[in-house]
Amino acid sequence: MSEGDKRTLKVAVLGCGAVGSQVVRLLTEQRDDLAARVGAPVELVGVAVRRLDAPREVEVADGLLTTDAAGLVARDDVDLVVEVIGGIEPARSLILSALENGASVVTANKALLAEDGPTLFEAAAKAERDLYYEAAVAGAIPILRPLRESLAGDKVTRVLGIVNGTTNFILDKMDTSGAGFSEALEEAQELGYAEADPTADVEGFDAAAKAAILASLAFHSRVTASDVYREGISEVTAADVASARDMGSVVKLLAICELRGDQVAARVHPAMIPRSHPLASVREAYNAVFVESEAAGQLMFYGPGAGGAPTASAVLGDLVTVARNRLAEVRGAGESAYADRAVQPMGETRTRYHVAIDVDDRAGVLAAVANAFADHDVSIQTVRQEGRGADAQLVVVSHAAPDAALSATVQQLRNMDIVREVTSVMRVEGGDE
Template sequence: MKRLKVAVLGCGSVGSQVVRLLTEQADDLAARVGAPVELVGVAVRRLDAPREVEVAPGLLTTDAHGLVSGGEVDLVVELIGGIEPARSLILTALEHGASVVSANKALLAEDGSTLFEAAEKAGRDLYYEAAVAGAIPILRPLRESLAGDTVTRVLGIVNGTTNFVLDKMDTTGAGFTDALEEAQELGYAEADPTADVEGFDAAAKAAILASLAFHSRVTVADVYREGISEVTAADVASAREMDAVVKLLAICELKDGAVAARVHPAMIPRSHPLASVREAYNAVFVESEAAGQLMFYGPGAGGSPTASAVLGDLVTVARNRLAETRGTGESSYAARAVLPMGETLTRYHVSIDVADRAGVLAAVATAFSEHGVSIQTVRQEGRDDDAQLVVVSHRATDRQLADTVEHLRGMEIVRDITSVMRVEGMSE
């Protein structure tokens, strides 16, 4: 029986668990695939680095290029991350006849087209379920299960670190800094959390989701991005007064035949399914014409959960190799344009520190009206020096709403704009 030879690039938290599962579940994997799956090499930066699982010394190598360019490997699992050398190694693997499984969201979101074209040319598979939302099966449903439907919107919590921080701010009243420190202490946040808290990680995942959902090439550069570092305890408290929570959302949607893709914090009602996603969990909410509303929920990161998604892809790709076929490749036939953020329809929640005197409310309402923005609700909080107006708008373009806020900042009656946050999922 033909043995399928597998090389793993990277042996960090995910790579080490992939190696463990390949070893411990070798018999089951062989039964599921239809042939033995043999681990023939694990590429690492340092042979003597500490690892979560023991790897047979004969499997370890620092020559990643040599491992994937020999022409003897059937499947390459890329878990290095980043752009280079991951891109070069994947391209080399495909050129030398290997199919590829990757969890590299940054590379796929920045230069996925190069990888897909190389896979197409080589007649090999490129699978990447683990690149978005860890163990949650979301990419394959978009690519295959919903292939006969029209997806209109994808709304997701796709970063566990930010969800943990915002959840702690909501449940304990903590500020951003304290909640982030707790996340770091528990291992949910890196020592340098910039990629997570500033939305870079979520933006890469949004690009991948939008590309699959709308059959168009969307890169991370097309995704509008805001992080959560400016979210305050007052913002979270204001959301609570509206019976809402603050979440960092990845939002991908169709509007007049074009794609809008954005990542930013937003208030969503507690009745929305995504509001109940706690701590470091992820969830993706999909809306389509025929299936309606679907939600995918589970652990969005971690070595074992992500390794589960990697092994799922590996089994599929291995079966394809045995059948001498390949799975679904890139679908970009729609080639839809990507809308700039200014043309995207959204809603704002604006807290305005105002002078407490007659005519203020009318003046604020006029400012909204002059920019074509309709007000849904307005309430006053406090009196005298503590007077605040809290306004929630109806839907308008983001440019109209941003221009309204700038107008307000320049008004003599406005002392300060203390909070500006988008609103999603609330009825108008």
């Protein structure tokens, strides 16, 4: 498109749920502002939905709703397609069709990007069109673009984040009220922070998809959700949270992506972090991502990580960028996977453990426990005893060691005659060793 032929850019939206309805609303209400920012009018020409008569949060102009999503993305007059239906199919097929038919695409689909991102990126490159996806991670928080563009001249070494609002709300309530997991989950569901089926959130699947996207961008390598080690929070107890509090720490579900030599380590699991760490103060359903790089040092991005309007804000930001690129007849940054680093197995990843052990209160117990750690070349940072007699408990925090060695140590402890029960095992992040 030449500078003198700035025709109206036509936008199709796939999905009109919590996010899609807000995208439609912003496209309508901010039409003049968007035109000024883009440099040409932006017109909504179709909204694909499953049911025409379903209740919606926004009024859609007559003639825009359609159940024919495939037909909408195949139109030769559509310049930009916004995909906010989620899931793998039909989203993947619709995005591929949109790209093949000459449209640029903005998506919020973390699950699809984490499972089959390379297919989408290759299709976008072949079609010479943009594929932008800021809204796929951490809602309104600008984190993907800083990794892809602002820090492109730096070397990112670590990305540590709270990227799931549901689990953060649950763990925050457990910390502040002393509630158990089930009680906190029930409150999250009543307030609308958790789905009726919360599995994707509480078992870490949502966070793992986001970790895969973050690791891919930060370390210029292809990382899929299946590459990310994953543990959820359903086994976190009130006792775990209380033990963290006694240590001056708090429990968070963390997405951790690290550069380990020539490999990438990517994991999602609950961990204790010191209350002095910036991520410890992230409350309720908010998200935050902590980035470490060689030149810039430590950066933190914080804000609402979900919700219709916040996510729509990220979608519209991408849409403006993609629309400007269409006018200038250029493409933005595509996939960067040149480093092609392998993903380090979790067993080789160095972590730290907090282990609480109910033991017999008799001579030699502490030495026997210390020997179990030494048998696997794991050194102990701190150990303290709580209670006496039948109520004796040892709380051990290790120095960093391969996760497999720490796991083997815990298994050995469970098999020892002097150990009645290993009551808590949790990884520790942040703070000095």
